[in-house]
């Protein structure tokens with residue numbers, strides 16, 4: 001199947017990590033997200049081992065929190081000894097609550113509020129990823145008040161040409177994120193940071209986009225960043241220690257997409273980086289990367305109960321399920337590709353072409369269009385695969401639908417990671 005943690009058992013039921021999804025749906029109810037802990041750990045280890053092997057002992061991955069943030073994932077990250085990236089005080093609070101040592105964390109965000117800055121400094125965040133100079137002033141002031149020197153890295157936009165790489169969207173010069181190298185603003189920023197007394201410039205960051213399958217944009221960005229490090233050494237007589245290359249490695253959602261070999265990807269990028277570093281006459285910085293999607297996406301699937309079908313002769317067929325955009329807004333937002341299957345009857349012929357619709361009062365509440373399934377009936381269990389990233393973390397209570405439960409599987413045992421929301425949860429803050 002799509003990934004090696006998926007299989008079909010003798011009852012014709014879909015299994016993840018060997019566990020029968022129909023049994024899980026019966027036991028926990030639907031919609032239900034099921035996460036294979038072994039797969040998460042495997043993915044984290046691939047990055048951790050490959051980065052040490054190809055960039056040296058000091059190199060390590062940061063799990064990009066925004067793809068899936070909850071106490072459980074920070075406990076796993078802690079056990080696997082990875083770092084984390086954070087984009088809000090809420091994610092930071094969650095990590096701290098889980099006992100994660102936030103010394104190994106990088107705080108992002110293109111608009112950190114004064115409260116965010118104070119909270120992060122009080123929590124002992126390892127690094128701020130500085131997006132602009134107004135926030136830098138505030139970080140410096142807050143560090144001074146606290147009596148510390150805060151480590152920071154600058155987020156730069158390498159300006160990798162988006163026309164050659166359609167998937168590359170956040171590293172453009174006109175992005176809302178970061179400071180452009182090409183316009184000279186990065187130089188101004190470096191000069192400014194170096195004069196500050198309570199921050200220490202440790203490195204540079206770039207993140208070029210997401211769901212990228214090609215190695216070239218990563219190499220292009222790395223080349224620009226290394227040239228820039230060398231330029232800063234020359235102009236400011238200052239050599240930085242950390243090069244953070246962001247995340248964005250592609251994940252296989254459908255059969256026609258490749259399954260990337262992340263170790264090989266990192267090996268190839270490292271060859272390129274080692275050559276560039278040599279050519280530029282700088283020492284190899286500590287390389288960090290921020291994979292999110294490629295750590296959690298393929299560890300998870302979502303289970304729904306089918307409510308029924310609607311056939312509109314000459315037009316199209318719908319299959320309605322008991323979830324939708326509240327638990328997975330990605331199709332509504334980006335028309336994201338997903339593999340959908342009838343988990344309760346995997347061996348029957350898939351000859352019913354349909355659109356899988358959610359239950360919200362919104363025509364755009366679809367999970368996938370033009371899907372082939374065995375024609376389902378009310379009560380069947382349907383599964384959307386590869387839902388670990390940017391599903392639960394983007395979930396909402398639209399139409400006052402409670403968020404689903406997330407269940408984990410480890411060593412063939414299942415356990416609750418996040419409880420299903422109740423109606424009581426929905427009105428918790430209502431006065």
Ligand SMILES: *Cc1c(COP(=O)(O)O)cnc(C)c1O
Nearest residue numbers: 064207210247248290291292293
């Ligand atoms: C979103 C994001 C990531 C993670 O991207 P993935 O595609 O999930 O690997 C990493 N770093 C930054 C700055 C991001 O914005």
